Amino acid sequence: MKFFYISIYLIIITFFMDVNGQTLHYSQFFSSPLHLNPALTGVMDAQWRLINNNRSQGMYFGDPLNTISVSYDKSIILYKNTVGLGALYSYDNASGPSLPTNKFYLSGSSNVQVSERSYIGAGLQIGWVMRRLQFGNYTYPEQYDRETGGFNALLPNSENFSREYSNYLDINLGVLWNYSGPGYVLSTGIAMYHVNRAKDYFLNNNNPLAVRTNWHGSIKIKLNEKFYVLPQSYYTFHNKASEFLVGANMGMELNATNQDFKSVSMGAYVRDGFNREFESAILVLGLNYRNWSAITSVDVDISGLKTTNIFTNAIELTLIYQRPWAILKKTTIPCIRY
Numbered sequence: 001m002k003f004f005y006i007s008i009y010l011i012i013i014t015f016f017m018d019v020n021g022q023t024l025h026y027s028q029f030f031s032s033p034l035h036l037n038p039a040l041t042g043v044m045d046a047q048w049r050l051i052n053n054n055r056s057q058g059m060y061f062g063d064p065l066n067t068i069s070v071s072y073d074k075s076i077i078l079y080k081n082t083v084g085l086g087a088l089y090s091y092d093n094a095s096g097p098s099l100p101t102n103k104f105y106l107s108g109s110s111n112v113q114v115s116e117r118s119y120i121g122a123g124l125q126i127g128w129v130m131r132r133l134q135f136g137n138y139t140y141p142e143q144y145d146r147e148t149g150g151f152n153a154l155l156p157n158s159e160n161f162s163r164e165y166s167n168y169l170d171i172n173l174g175v176l177w178n179y180s181g182p183g184y185v186l187s188t189g190i191a192m193y194h195v196n197r198a199k200d201y202f203l204n205n206n207n208p209l210a211v212r213t214n215w216h217g218s219i220k221i222k223l224n225e226k227f228y229v230l231p232q233s234y235y236t237f238h239n240k241a242s243e244f245l246v247g248a249n250m251g252m253e254l255n256a257t258n259q260d261f262k263s264v265s266m267g268a269y270v271r272d273g274f275n276r277e278f279e280s281a282i283l284v285l286g287l288n289y290r291n292w293s294a295i296t297s298v299d300v301d302i303s304g305l306k307t308t309n310i311f312t313n314a315i316e317l318t319l320i321y322q323r324p325w326a327i328l329k330k331t332t333i334p335c336i337r338y
Contacts, residue, residue: 038123039176042075042084046322057314084109125172168198188217212238
């Protein structure tokens with residue numbers, strides 16, 4: 001039975017490899033659950049968690065492309081089901097420092113046990129997206145300064161923009177399925193973004209946003225009492241662009257008597273857009289200390305476009321704090337001596 005589910009997992013991966021294109025997101029997609037799928041809100045072995053993700057990539061006319069997000073979610077046991085509530089804020093200038101994006105979302109999910117070993121879940125995410133042009137970062141042909149031989153942003157210009165900002169309501173949906181077998185845990189889900197087809201534009205354009213869809217899957221296999229392997233993959237497509245990540249983490253559970261360091265892991269992933277050269281290789285290192293997890297990764301450019309600054313290597317750092325369901329404290333219990 002174990003090999004049956006593993007085979008299904010590999011077949012799904014192969015199926016999605018026929019699609020082409022690319023989109024932008026965290027390389028550590030598994031470390032940002034509220035970005036990955038609203039149905040993952042509150043899905044954890046803890047009472048609540050706080051996550052901070054940071055990504056810095058390349059240089060864009062001297063400025064790096066940064067993505068920063070903070071999320072909080074909580075798990076609530078309601079009757080025999082689990083309900084998740086969460087909030088997510090992100091700042092992203094991946095479109096360039098002159099067009100930053102701020103997003104704030106509220107998430108909710110519900111998981112229902114469908115058998116002794118599996119459950120299904122669904123999630124809803126509602127948020128507000130704010131994008132604004134930073135005109136101070138631009139220069140125009142008529143601002144050319146003949147005395148200095150360069151452009152001077154302080155010189156007047158006759159440019160006229162009809163819109164300086166784009167704000168809109170954004171709604172995302174997701175579903176999840178999880179199965180726990182003997183020695184392994186299989187999880188997969190699908191999420192759809194911009195289902196309300198909001199309008200995001202700076203010109204007189206009435207075309208709404210297209211729905212973006214992604215699929216994610218993982219299978220954690222316990223090799224023995226100490227070691228486990230965790231293959232994971234992610235596929236997303238938006239209009240004619242798509243992106244596929246696949247790889248695995250290898251982890252080691254530390255001595256159970258060690259109350260501080262609990263586990264370490266390392267992994268490797270590749271990013272591909274299909275029908276073109278591989279974009280990057282991703283190396284991951286993780287450490288779990290008490291209730292904290294720190295995960296760092298490096299994107300190594302293997303696309304052959306290193307001469308283009310925007311495609312240079314990227315670094316990501318994730319910090320996760322999880323509050324356990326019960327915090328055990330050392331307590332002295334009095335006893336009667338005879």
